[in-house]
Amino acid sequence: MPIRCEIVSQDRVVFSGDADIVVLPGVEGEMGILPNHAPLLTALRYGIIVVRKQGEEQYFTVAGGVAEVQPDQVTVLADAAENVMEINVQRAEAAKRRAEERLKAGVPQDSDEYFELQAALRRSNLRLEAVQRYRQRMQRERRE
Structure with a gap:
């Protein structure tokens, strides 16, 4: 069962889709979010978000913001975010x-x-x- 991931910057939706794992650059360190993760809210530092689904990874830069994690969804509200392939x-x-x-x-x-x-x-x-x-x-x- 995948987890839904939404990465939103101030001006657009950068990513919306299902993932097997989402790796976030939290202010206390990197954290891997799997389906059925305990709910949490965390601030994000400048870093890379990794979204992995079926062995394929997508990478996104994030320049601060917050992430809300629910058992079935990760929502990133980023100050700035971008798909690495679009830079x-x-x-x-x-x-x-x-x-x-x-x-x-x-x-x-x-x-x-x-x-x-x-x-x-x-x-x-x-x-x-x-x-x-x-x-x-x-x-x-x-x-x-």
Whole structure:
């Protein structure tokens, strides 16, 4: 019996489907959610969500948010989320460069702009690392 998984960002549904297991990057560490899991609510850190069904895995970046787990469903409400296969590498690299340049320009460290730039840099780095780590693996597995 699978568990239903919904990953929702602020502007769209990123994933909706059944899974055998969902691995979440909780603030206390990674957690694997199987069908009939005990109910829980957890904050999410920047990281990768893995959705596995019948031996195939899909990977999603998540930049914070919360996850609600019920015995038959996992609902992720993400600050930002994206399927690794949909990441635009050029856009992520450009966002990283912009954030780094603005930080080098001397933004005060106690300002809102500084924290926004730090978050943008973390998101860009997460996206680029996810592409490097997971996209190549997924493409290789599909060829086999």
